[in-house]
Amino acid sequence: MAYEVLARKWRPKQFEDVVGQDHVTRTLRNAIESGRIAHAYLLVGPRGIGKTTLARIFAKALNCAQGPTATPCDACDMCREIAAGNSFDVLEIDGASNNGVDQVRDLRDSVQFSPVRGKFKIFIIDEVHMLSTAAFNALLKTLEEPPEHVKFIFATTEGDKILPTIISRCQRFDLRRITTQLIVERLRHICTAEKITIDDDALLAVARGAEGGMRDALSALDQLVSFKGDTLTEEDVLAVFGLVSRKSLEGLAGHMLKGEMGEMLKLVDAFDSAGKDLRRLVVELLGHFRNLLIYESIGAEAAATALDATPEQLRVLQAQAALADPARLLRVAEQLVAAEESLRHTLSVRTRLEIALIRCGRAATVVTIEEIVRRLNALRQTELPAAAAAPRGARPPVMEDPIVKRALEMFDGKVVEVEE
Numbered sequence: 001m002a003y004e005v006l007a008r009k010w011r012p013k014q015f016e017d018v019v020g021q022d023h024v025t026r027t028l029r030n031a032i033e034s035g036r037i038a039h040a041y042l043l044v045g046p047r048g049i050g051k052t053t054l055a056r057i058f059a060k061a062l063n064c065a066q067g068p069t070a071t072p073c074d075a076c077d078m079c080r081e082i083a084a085g086n087s088f089d090v091l092e093i094d095g096a097s098n099n100g101v102d103q104v105r106d107l108r109d110s111v112q113f114s115p116v117r118g119k120f121k122i123f124i125i126d127e128v129h130m131l132s133t134a135a136f137n138a139l140l141k142t143l144e145e146p147p148e149h150v151k152f153i154f155a156t157t158e159g160d161k162i163l164p165t166i167i168s169r170c171q172r173f174d175l176r177r178i179t180t181q182l183i184v185e186r187l188r189h190i191c192t193a194e195k196i197t198i199d200d201d202a203l204l205a206v207a208r209g210a211e212g213g214m215r216d217a218l219s220a221l222d223q224l225v226s227f228k229g230d231t232l233t234e235e236d237v238l239a240v241f242g243l244v245s246r247k248s249l250e251g252l253a254g255h256m257l258k259g260e261m262g263e264m265l266k267l268v269d270a271f272d273s274a275g276k277d278l279r280r281l282v283v284e285l286l287g288h289f290r291n292l293l294i295y296e297s298i299g300a301e302a303a304a305t306a307l308d309a310t311p312e313q314l315r316v317l318q319a320q321a322a323l324a325d326p327a328r329l330l331r332v333a334e335q336l337v338a339a340e341e342s343l344r345h346t347l348s349v350r351t352r353l354e355i356a357l358i359r360c361g362r363a364a365t366v367v368t369i370e371e372i373v374r375r376l377n378a379l380r381q382t383e384l385p386a387a388a389a390a391p392r393g394a395r396p397p398v399m400e401d402p403i404v405k406r407a408l409e410m411f412d413g414k415v416v417e418v419e420e
Contacts, residue, residue: 007218010190011053013074013083018050018057019186019214020178025054027173029070032061037068038171040143040152042128044159045175048213051155052092054175055124056082058153059090063118078118089118095127095156104131104138111142111150120151128154129161136163143169177212179308180204187217196225201234201246204310208284209241242277244284250316253288256332256357257323259365264357268350278349279340282356286336289329291317296326324364331363 012018015025024043031037041058043051060083062068065076072079081087093107107123115121125131131139143152143166154170156162184203191198206224210217220241228236238245244252248267255263271281295303295317304314324332339356346352 005219006190006194006222007215010218012050012057014071015057015061018054020182021050021054021175024173024175028054028058028061032068032070035068037062037151039146039150040170041154042159042162042167042170042172043153043155043175044172045157046177046213047157048210048215049175049178050214051175052124052126055153055155056090059087059122059124059151062120062122062151063087063089063115068119087118089115089120090122090124092124092126095125096130099131099135101132101134101138104135108138108142111146115149119149121149122151122153124153124155126155127157129156129158133163136166140165140169178214179212180207181308181310183207183210183212183214183217186214187221190218190221196221196230196232198232199234202232202237204246205234205237205241205243208246209237209243238276242275242280244271244276244281246313249281249284249288250313250320252357253285253292254320254323256285256360257320257328257364259361261358261361264361265354268354268357272350278353279343282336282340282343282353286333286340289333289336292321293326293329293333296321296329328364328366331366332360335360335363 015029018025041055043054045051057072060067060072060074060079061070063078063082064072065078066073074080074083078087078089082090085092091110093103111121111123113121146152152170154162154166159167159172159174184200184207187198187203187206190196191203206217206220209220220237224232224236224240227240234245237243248271252264252267255267268278271278291303291307291309291313294307295314298306300314300318303309303317307314307317309317335356339352342356343349343352
């Protein structure tokens with residue numbers, strides 16, 4: 001028997017198997033149980049998060065021999081045919097290659113025929129945004145008033161490209177990127193069943209590389225098993241996909257917050273020599289500083305539920321949040337955003353990254369205007385009595401503070417960066 005890749009072997013078969021899309025599965029289950037089944041649904045979201053899988057499960061739920069039911073049996077002929085993609089009553093159409101008016105006219109003609117064996121004739125159109133405007137317009141009337149036995153399920157990665165007149169005739173569901181924690185838990189379950197030995201850091205690295213897509217995570221795991229066998233470590237994952245380890249990434253962020261330029265450049269040299277993806281490094285650094293900003297803004301308790309982070313990552317965020325205030329973190333994040341944009345168009349990636357990190361290091365250590373004002377106010381409160389008692393014409397103690405000196409130079413028209 002031919003080998004079946006993990007992404008297909010572990011494709012969800014029931015609503016409860018779908019990871020990270022509870023808001024969609026709950027609505028579809030309730031619609032089936034209450035008999036409030038619409039004639040058209042639109043599933044929108046990034047690649048690999050379950051759009052087509054949900055469409056197939058929903059089709060099974062509607063056409064199962066025991067259905068409509070929220071728990072299709074997966075044993076009857078209809079369920080097996082739909083799962084295999086060869087049912088006469090469930091037609092999966094690729095919108096990219098069937099995007100013309102003629103194809104839509106053929107579909108519109110076939111709508112009039114009753115289902116062969118099932119209760120409904122279901123049309124699943126993937127990447128529906130690829131249909132031309134004329135094809136969309138040819139579908140409008142049928143989509144608004146289809147026969148009772150017809151259901152449409154559209155899936156797309158780019159919902160903004162679909163005509164508003166089409167969207168208004170559908171129930172729209174926006175699917176979310178799957179959180180890192182949920183991907184890790186699912187991968188751990190699959191690895192246990194497949195007798196694959198893998199450590200937690202390796203699972204986290206695979207989940208990071210998947211960027212919220214379960215299919216990408218399973219494809220990556222498949223590739224790793226082919227490369228290294230049934231025992232996998234974080235180093236294996238990092239070597240194959242060019243990622244930087246979580247600890248190295250957090251260490252680089254710590255050096256940036258402390259303004260340790262030499263240590264930053266040493267790490268960049270090590271990453272470049274090891275063949276790491278430097279563009280991806282900037283994206284992950286930006287995500288880390290985004291988490292730091294949120295942690296600083298909403299506090300530890302709220303961040304534990306708001307952030308897609310492991311307990312160990314939260315401990316690192318707590319430690320690094322004490323190194324800089326939100327204003328400095330915001331400046332670092334702005335530098336990283338600019339760097340991420342410029343790296344798309346540069347040939348000298350390492351040089352551009354080094355410049356960006358040096359700027360980030362300076363942005364993290366340069367004192368902000370708000371800090372100068374706070375220091376002046378604090379000094380004024382503590383030094384006023386001493387200044388009142390000082391001899392006439394004597395220089396007040398507050399004037400000897402280095403921050404105040406630099407601030408006065410700035411107010412005299414000189415542009416000076418104030419460093420701690």
